[in-house]
Amino acid sequence: xxxxxxxxxxxxxxxxxxxxxxxxxPLEAEHAREFWGEYPDRDSLAPVVQSIRxxxxxxxxxxxxxxxxxxxxxLSVLGTTLLVEDAARSGMRLALAAIAxxxxxxxxxxxxxxxxxxxxxxxxxVVAGTTTMCFALTEPEAGSDAQSIRTKAVLEGDEWVITGxxxxxxxxxxxxxxxxxxxxxxEKRAAGGITAFVVPADQFRRGKLQWNLSDSHPAELYFxxxxxxxxxxxxxxxMGFFEAMTFLNSGRAYIGAQxxxxxxxxxxxxxxxxxxxxxxxxxxxxxxxxxxPLARSKADIEAIRWLVYHLAWRVDTEGDxxxxxxxxxxxxxxxxxxxxxxxxxxxxxxxxxGIMREGPVERVQRHLRxxxxxxxxxxxxxxxxxxxxxx
Amino acid sequence: xxxxxxxxxxxxxxxxxxxxxxxxxxxxxxxxGVLNELDEYAVExxxxxxxxxxxxxxxxxxxxxxxxxxxxxxxxxxxxxGIHIVDDALHGSDAIxxxxxxxxxxxxxxxxxxxxxxxxxxxxxxxxxxxVAERLGLPQLTFxxxxxxxxxxxxxxxxxxxxxxxxEASAPVVVSVVEKINEPRYPSFKGIMAAKKKPVDTxxxxxxxxxxxxxxxxxxxSAVDEFAARPPKAAGTVxxxxxxxxxxxxxxxxxxxFI
Ligand SMILES: Cc1cc2nc3c(=O)[nH]c(=O)nc-3n(C[C@H](O)[C@H](O)[C@H](O)COP(=O)(O)OP(=O)(O)OC[C@H]3O[C@@H](n4cnc5c(N)ncnc54)[C@H](O)[C@@H]3O)c2cc1C
Ligand SMILES: Cc1cc2nc3c(=O)[nH]c(=O)nc-3n(C[C@H](O)[C@H](O)[C@H](O)COP(=O)(O)OP(=O)(O)OC[C@H]3O[C@@H](n4cnc5c(N)ncnc54)[C@H](O)[C@@H]3O)c2cc1C
Numbered sequence: 001x002x003x004x005x006x007x008x009x010x011x012x013x014x015x016x017x018x019x020x021x022x023x024x025x026p027l028e029a030e031h032a033r034e035f036w037g038e039y040p041d042r043d044s045l046a047p048v049v050q051s052i053r054x055x056x057x058x059x060x061x062x063x064x065x066x067x068x069x070x071x072x073x074x075l076s077v078l079g080t081t082l083l084v085e086d087a088a089r090s091g092m093r094l095a096l097a098a099i100a101x102x103x104x105x106x107x108x109x110x111x112x113x114x115x116x117x118x119x120x121x122x123x124x125x126v127v128a129g130t131t132t133m134c135f136a137l138t139e140p141e142a143g144s145d146a147q148s149i150r151t152k153a154v155l156e157g158d159e160w161v162i163t164g165x166x167x168x169x170x171x172x173x174x175x176x177x178x179x180x181x182x183x184x185x186x187e188k189r190a191a192g193g194i195t196a197f198v199v200p201a202d203q204f205r206r207g208k209l210q211w212n213l214s215d216s217h218p219a220e221l222y223f224x225x226x227x228x229x230x231x232x233x234x235x236x237x238x239m240g241f242f243e244a245m246t247f248l249n250s251g252r253a254y255i256g257a258q259x260x261x262x263x264x265x266x267x268x269x270x271x272x273x274x275x276x277x278x279x280x281x282x283x284x285x286x287x288x289x290x291x292x293p294l295a296r297s298k299a300d301i302e303a304i305r306w307l308v309y310h311l312a313w314r315v316d317t318e319g320d321x322x323x324x325x326x327x328x329x330x331x332x333x334x335x336x337x338x339x340x341x342x343x344x345x346x347x348x349x350x351x352x353x354g355i356m357r358e359g360p361v362e363r364v365q366r367h368l369r370x371x372x373x374x375x376x377x378x379x380x381x382x383x384x385x386x387x388x389x390x391x
Numbered sequence: 392x393x394x395x396x397x398x399x400x401x402x403x404x405x406x407x408x409x410x411x412x413x414x415x416x417x418x419x420x421x422x423x424g425v426l427n428e429l430d431e432y433a434v435e436x437x438x439x440x441x442x443x444x445x446x447x448x449x450x451x452x453x454x455x456x457x458x459x460x461x462x463x464x465x466x467x468x469x470x471x472x473g474i475h476i477v478d479d480a481l482h483g484s485d486a487i488x489x490x491x492x493x494x495x496x497x498x499x500x501x502x503x504x505x506x507x508x509x510x511x512x513x514x515x516x517x518x519x520x521x522x523v524a525e526r527l528g529l530p531q532l533t534f535x536x537x538x539x540x541x542x543x544x545x546x547x548x549x550x551x552x553x554x555x556x557x558x559e560a561s562a563p564v565v566v567s568v569v570e571k572i573n574e575p576r577y578p579s580f581k582g583i584m585a586a587k588k589k590p591v592d593t594x595x596x597x598x599x600x601x602x603x604x605x606x607x608x609x610x611x612x613s614a615v616d617e618f619a620a621r622p623p624k625a626a627g628t629v630x631x632x633x634x635x636x637x638x639x640x641x642x643x644x645x646x647x648x649f650i
Contacts, residue, residue, distance in 0.1 A: 060580060
């Protein structure tokens, strides 16, 4: 057993850290006030996010996990995990734009299952950060129970015609195209009857934005006889769920990594505050009522870290195999739930500043609250874990 | 075009630097070693030149074993090969000895262009490029904020307080660069992996044909006799605002001749 990180990944982390410091930190400082408003000023921030995404893609960080033939760097899941962690740990909101996962706006590894002649439209630009996408699975009547989706696709001549309504779709507002899951065989459903399509934005209608407690607001998407050529299928017709499963485990590692990084940032901020802030004539940290919760947070963070790194390592060594699913669920469940508690303790240590928009930890807790619901809510992860126990 | 870039490993700019009590030299182990910032600009400039005109970039560094990391970093940015001058006898070398070692390593390898940062962030003497040029008998174009290579003519804009001077010389030539020249790239994962396979030659004082007594601490022309830690910050003056706080602050500032 060797827990040491490979030296090339240590070098990559340093390189990414330099990028964040030199190119993102000044922008974060310049735009800090825009994040504090009632709602962040999305219009003025969008171009900033876009420029960071493109610069990071140019330098090879943003979509490093994509294969080299797709314009990526062929970076391992462990390597990507470390970059996702470091972006979150930097405490900079804009750093999250510098690395694609776990934001579904960045290139999905599923895209390489498109036929080669479509790569110029759907693979290279999104890897270069010049376009973005979205991942449209959830519907008003099908969330956790994703195989109950109603959106359907019918083959008419050499076109697929897609009809349906999706909601809660991250980056639905800006996406240049969507990966859309639709029923192609109502009998088979998840067992060979759901297909993943790539659909350009001119074929769907964007509904209302869905404001929520996190800083990422998904959108409704309407497919009213959306038409795509017959080749716009990801992998095999009917195998959409199986194709999506191939990258489920790495996706969960990245959610875990972001939770880890945010928890580390929240703890570091709380430690600093507890040492500097005095009450009753001494630093807050001198009270065990303050220091013990932070000590617990440290123990929690180390547990999250090794679950996340271990999952990433398993995916790298075994492939995104079905056998890894139990670990992926354990990691997603434990990392998001535990990091949320770490953030909650940090909020408490900050007192009033803890719940202020302009403080360092308020948004962290809101983001983590969201992560407990998306990409398979905690209960769905427990369901998977229970199944691995034969329950 | 064959370009050499001399790069130095320095303690991280943000780290607290310490001198070793036993021989008054910099304690290089106590802080993270990084590629001297200005040398990153020199590497970047070399890479841009060969990307435009074709050629090869060799990085040259003198420093202890761990300076190998710095060479690796330059290779992961895209340089082709490295030369590492490493020998215990070199410990404590002054600028004169450093330039002698670098000149020996560079000599006779057919470089058209020898690039330097214009200053290291640790010792900051800003003399090594000129000394190397002198030893090799080459023209020196220093403090370049822009470099152009046109056949065998090398033209630079030399940064000056009033703007810049345009100067040129025929290759082979020594050039040192300033920060304004470019934005260095960050090593990518592909670059880091590729660097692992790139060749790095190590050279000792004997390989260079230098006499060990001419380099190192004992041979330095000047020596550090004594040093003291920077005194801790003294407590500031606190003015309590009893209604006339503003006036008192203004008085204080004028006493100190700030206003
Ligand atoms: C901000 C945000 C962004 C999102 N982005 C995307 C996106 O980009 N693409 C996309 O396709 N979807 C996206 N989603 C949808 C998200 O994946 C779903 O909201 C999530 O899967 C839960 O589905 P639901 O909201 O329909 O809740 P439901 O499925 O109705 O679940 C409600 C509650 O019941 C629990 N529950 C359900 N079944 C069981 C069970 N068998 N046993 C015990 N408990 C159970 C759930 O865990 C949950 O707590 C996003 C959602 C949000 C809020
Ligand atoms: C605390 C301290 C005390 C010192 N005391 C003395 C002393 O008493 N007498 C004395 O003469 N010197 C002394 N030195 C200077 C030390 O020997 C210098 O580090 C060395 O001579 C190189 O000079 P520089 O770093 O100032 O280079 P600069 O001239 O500032 O560097 C310019 C460029 O030269 C190149 N370069 C410099 N060094 C190397 C290298 N090792 N390998 C490859 N390229 C290089 C780089 O491109 C660099 O950007 C001291 C240094 C320190 C930190």
